[in-house]
Structure formats: structure tokens, C-alpha cells
Amino acid sequence: MELTKQAQMYEGKAKKVFATEDENYVIVSYKDDATANDGLKKGTISGKGVINNQMSNFLMQILEKEGVPTHFVKEINERDTVVKKVSIVPLEVIIRNISAGHFAQRYGVEEGIVFDEPTIEFSYKNDDLHDPLLNEYHALALKLATKDEIALIKQMAFKVNEVLKAYFLNLGVKLVDFKLEFGKTADGTIVLADEISPDTCRFWDAKTNEKLDKDRFRRDMGGVEDAYTEIFGRVMNEK
């Protein structure tokens, strides 16, 4: 059956989520709205929803082929996608290959230091608490996930990094860092959820280190739409 949008279930900062005729599936609809700095900075990035929807779907399909289960089901138009209905594990999982952003600030180092090994960190996904950093023991204590789920999430996150780092390098792009979210389907399977896009990843041109991601919006650098278009073009020309 063709699934269509039914009642809106939820509206987030960058996406809306709609029920469908089948309780196991929902439709996500990507908006052009952008926020940064813990929601204090708000704006619009024209065409962002179209780019993030298609780019995220494309990357999720590459990951599926590489053995990473995802929520992706079917793209239905340039902004809307059918995904498996999941309960989101309330952890933001951040992988870093190169120092940038909060890592550089927190530890007082410059941006651009290439790590020998990728790092992983978790934040508690909770807007009221401003997504505080936590470790695995804290996540267990708070019952955000089980030990086995955390082990699986870590394994999947590093696998995503291996696949995407190589993929982007081939496009002349350094995958600096990114944030992942995982969800649990009705039968308890952990799948990669949310999105993989210039909103959630840092992409630097491999030759010039030019930023091709949301940092241009966060830091008022200008050229935001052009950067999204550039990274999208590089990914989609590979199709």
C-alpha cells in the first residue's frame, strides 16, 4: 500500500513527523528551518529540507548495503520519506575524526587536529537540560539504554564512520565529525535513525578546508545555501 501523511505526531526543529495508515511506519518531512547555539539562533536555509532529505536517504542506503540497519524505507518526494517507526534512544552519539566545535572549545585546542583514532561521546538528548555530555555509566544509571544496546550503538557508530569517512574522502571531502541518533523498532531492533546531512556532520573540502556544512550558519560566515548545494552535488553526482 502507498502510505500517505495522516495526523501530524510531532514537530521538531528541522522535521515534522506524520502518522501513516500503517502503525509501523511514519513519514518525516524535512523543513528549511535551522537552529543553532542550543536553539538561541534561529533562521532559514532555503532548500535545506530538500537537500537533507535526499542526501540522508542516499547515505542511509549506502550504509544498509554495508550492513548497518537504518530506519529508511522509501523516499516519497523531495522533502518526505517513509521511515520505520522507532522510539528514539535519548542519546546523541558524536564521532570525531578531526578536532572542531565543542571538542576544540572544551579541551582548549585548535580546530583541525587529525586524531590517530576516532573518538566517541554521548550527550543526553534533553532540551530542558541542554543535552548534557554523559558517559556510558551515566547512560546505564539513567536507564537510557541497556549495556548490550550501548555496545551495539558504539559498534554501529564506528562502522558508520568507517564507511562514510572513506566515501567522502573519495569526493574530496574530510568527514570531520558527526552526530547520530538510534531508534528501537517495535520488535526491539536498534536501527540508525534521524538524519545524516550538513546539519549533523562537519564536512571540510579536502584541499582548501572550506566548510561545507551548518557551521557557515552557526558562525554567520555566509554562503550557507551554496555550501549545502556544493556538498549535495558532490554526493549525488556519485549516484
Ligand code: UDP
Ligand atoms: N551536532 C548535531 N546536533 C547537536 C550537536 C552537534 O548534529 O545538537 C553535530 C555537529 O553538526 C557536529 C558534531 O555533531 O558535526 C559535533 O558537534 P559539537 O559537539 O562540536 O557541537 P557544535 O559545535 O556543533 O554545537
